[in-house]
Amino acid sequence: MNENEIHDVIGIGIGPFNLGLAALLDEVGDMKALFLEKKTEFNWHPGMLIDGTTLQVPFFADLVSMADVRSKYTFLNYLQAHNRLYHFYFLEKFHIPRKEYNHYCRWVSDQLPQCRFGMEVERVVPAVLDDGGNGYEVSVWNDAARTEERFVTRHLVMGIGSVPSVPEHFREHLGSSVFHTSEYLEKKEICKEARSVTVIGSGQSAAEVFLDVAKEQENHGFTLDWFTRSKGFFPMEYSKLGLEYFSPDYTDFFYSLPQEKKDALLKDQDLLYKGISADTIAEIYDYLYERSIGSEYPRISLQAMTEITGLEASGRGYSLRGYHQVKEETFTQESDVVIFGTGYKTAVPSFLSGMKDDLVYDVAGRFKFTKDYRLETFIGEGGSIFVQNGEMHTHGVGAPDLGLGAHRNAVIINQLAGREVYPVQTKNVFQTFGVEKRAAAAVPSM
Template sequence: MSKDIYDVIGIGIGPFNLGLAALLDEVPDVKSLFLEKKSEFNWHPGMLIDGTTLQVPFFADLVSMADVRSKYSFLNYLQEHNRLYHFYFLEKFHIPRKEYNHYCRWVSEQLEQCRFGMEVERVVPSGLGDGSQGYEITVWNDALHTAERFYTRRLVMGIGSVPAVPRHFSAHLGNSVFHSSQYLEKKEISKGARSVTVIGSGQSAAEVFLDVAKEQESHGFTLHWYTRSKGFFPMEYSKLGLEYFSPDYTDFFYSLSQEMKDSLLRDQALLYKGISAETIADIYDYLYERSIGSDYPPISMQAMTEITGIETSGSSYELRGDHLVKEESFTQETDIVILGTGYKTAIPSFLSDMKEELVCDEAGRFKITKDYRLETYLDGDNEIFIQNGEMHTHGVGAPDLGLGAHRNAVIINQLAGREVYPVRTKNVFQTFGVEKRSPVGI
């Protein structure tokens, strides 16, 4: 029996692979399939807090930065939902996070090549029966409760990142100690607490803190916010600072040694780990209103502080902390701990049988080519592309929604063997490396 062979299969349907599927919908000679273990598209549902917005302009939708004419653009979504005038009068570049999620769901529902409830369990190299090499993918079909096999020439991994939980909190995870990615799911538990603690310094921690603070007004618990960072600082959002999230900076960064890349990333935290200035202003304005008449709420915010341990204390917890500047230790009792500690890249379990075929660096990270292919020991053109797993090789723009369409254009041009979507080479005003100039008079 002949195999049904795809040109590419995408594993995971987050915004990046969904954008790839949408752009490939206009490329009929590339046969694609996208698989996602969740039953439907839902982007960070635990953080769809009322009033929160994307931190990038709406142009960072699934397709526009590669093809503004696409029917899957955000503007076309607005037109199809009779919201163009609403958006026109809104006069905001940063759209509600809930609307971005609804837009992505709208796109996913139109793409037949996107299949949900399909969990990839195993990927192995395989002959395809036509003399070429590719991959056999074993998938659990949740609706049919059965395993299926698919065959493809190439893969695109768009599985995203996983919550980063400090080791000393791992054993305590549950209803009372949880990551911010589960916040809305477990928000009600916090209302009955005597004390709630938020840990972390980024946007998620700030949004959770503000939402919990508003609940604190009605329910009376004490609220603490700790971060190791030197302060509750804003993310870099100046116009020239934003140029670091460009194909130009990605090219510059990729040309550096790995040692220099790692050094730069350590110094660039506020390019991608800070808090939006708008959220900081919202927090300050809220606390100001709460303190009118010198009626200060039982809320504390403490930077320069690392929570180094946690122990069960009856029905609550005792946190151990260190002030990193004063070098003083302290303890804090709390009922609820919310970890706004970010996300990390993880090697997916479905690649377990292929570990020996993948090239990694000294830190155990994938080695990745400039055009987003994993380096492997395999022969042939059966590439594995990666989405949002290449910060260590390509820089701070890897998880940025605004670069997703550009990366997909690079990948699609390789899949198709021709330029389907133009990849521009000059997108910013500044020069990141040494600008090469021709001698005067030549």
């Protein structure tokens, strides 16, 4: 590839959002795009591709459908290409297996030569392009060739996603038997050999890992505990009107609010995106019910309102310090394996370190974004940097939601192209989030 070639856009990171952008751009003839990913192939949360788990959004939340159902990269076209349309038709489910979603994404990535894997972005700096415009120089380590490559682009789209989050005071213990749920499948065998396993957290990942470990406990006999500091093992909000908060309409409403109101709202909306699906809760309960027939209660414990405050190595395992928040009591407990289902956090990429003084931050030190997903910068005209799934504090709870990915990509593509390539609908929900101004009703004449 010619290093002096000017790309219209370079995407950094190839997760579902940037892969969807690549797929939608592939059907736009006049855009020169390149997407770079340090991993050697597409693989979406491989540590959590547990048998029986599904997406938490309908299959329409694929890479492209919510922007263009006619695209050749839709999930339905994937099914047709794999002779699975009738299988899916008879399945009669909206929520598809997580393994199949991953296979679908890999199928799309294999068709897009502009997606290059094994390419780690090391540095991004502003640059004046050969045609006189403003853009960026991207330095990349090509792992296969063991060389550094250089690319130039008018615009960037960062799709770097989030990273596993483990409380700071536990990180020194991370290893083979203390790990985040994102590593579960690669370390699952350790659980089978343990005398005791502890799962910490109250979200979907913690619940799925707990259930899978519980099924192994039946055969291997270890004790299993599940702790969460939340008030209970509560379901995620999934009512039809609740789902409307994951819409472009709510994003527009949320973006218009002052930042202090946004931050307060997000604190009150945990169960929109942090709870457990009702189906998973039901499956856990049904499993425990089956295990308890004949008063044969398994050595499994679930305890809410409880924070694990400390962790120390002890013999071949660990000593956990816990605190019951309601009874205000402390306790200690031994465990050979500790699994943190403590979520994910937005990562600030190291390749932007050379540009930290060019970027605009809010009072909390977070990136500031325009409504159309651009980073605010001091660079001046041209050379936009768009961000995927890093804008929850400015755009609301829908930022990480797969169902809004294609919409966000439509907005970004329209800005890149300077025209409407993909129509963006303005009325998608039945409810009103702000104050709707109505014309006064006409008074009937007498």
